Amino acid sequence: xxxxxxxxxxxxxxxxxxxxxxxxxxxxxxxxxxxxxxxxxxxxxxxxxxxxxxxxxxxxxxxxxxxxxxxxxxxxxxxxxxxxxxxxxxxxxxxxxxxxxxxxxxxxxxxxxxxxxxxxxxxxxxxxxxxxxxxxxxxxx
Numbered sequence: 001x002x003x004x005x006x007x008x009x010x011x012x013x014x015x016x017x018x019x020x021x022x023x024x025x026x027x028x029x030x031x032x033x034x035x036x037x038x039x040x041x042x043x044x045x046x047x048x049x050x051x052x053x054x055x056x057x058x059x060x061x062x063x064x065x066x067x068x069x070x071x072x073x074x075x076x077x078x079x080x081x082x083x084x085x086x087x088x089x090x091x092x093x094x095x096x097x098x099x100x101x102x103x104x105x106x107x108x109x110x111x112x113x114x115x116x117x118x119x120x121x122x123x124x125x126x127x128x129x130x131x132x133x134x135x136x137x138x139x140x141x
Contacts, residue, residue: 008052012046016043023038027110033102040090040116043119044065047123053130065090069086078122085119092108092112
């Protein structure tokens, strides 16, 4: 069981990195709303790579995020900035996905990708410390 939880954590983190790569592709092609979406999902899947280690899952994004904030940010495992990154990314994704006539700017898309990169690096270090990721093999973000 322990091995499968570790494998799922690593898989979810790898998925978050693919989402970040997709965000870059969207950005490079001027698809800024899609950049906001993919960068958010990079953050979300990175969160899920951590919460699975506690056996926690939820069908709602808000549940996953609340669990992470309560058990990892408020507990001091991750800096408070992580919660701010999540909130900004979530708000941007909701505007991009659900608001009619919303136009995402290049600057906001670029900020969202950078926040997702910073977030991923924090999660990567945590997963390396937990023995989920290999420092050398899994070092590129």
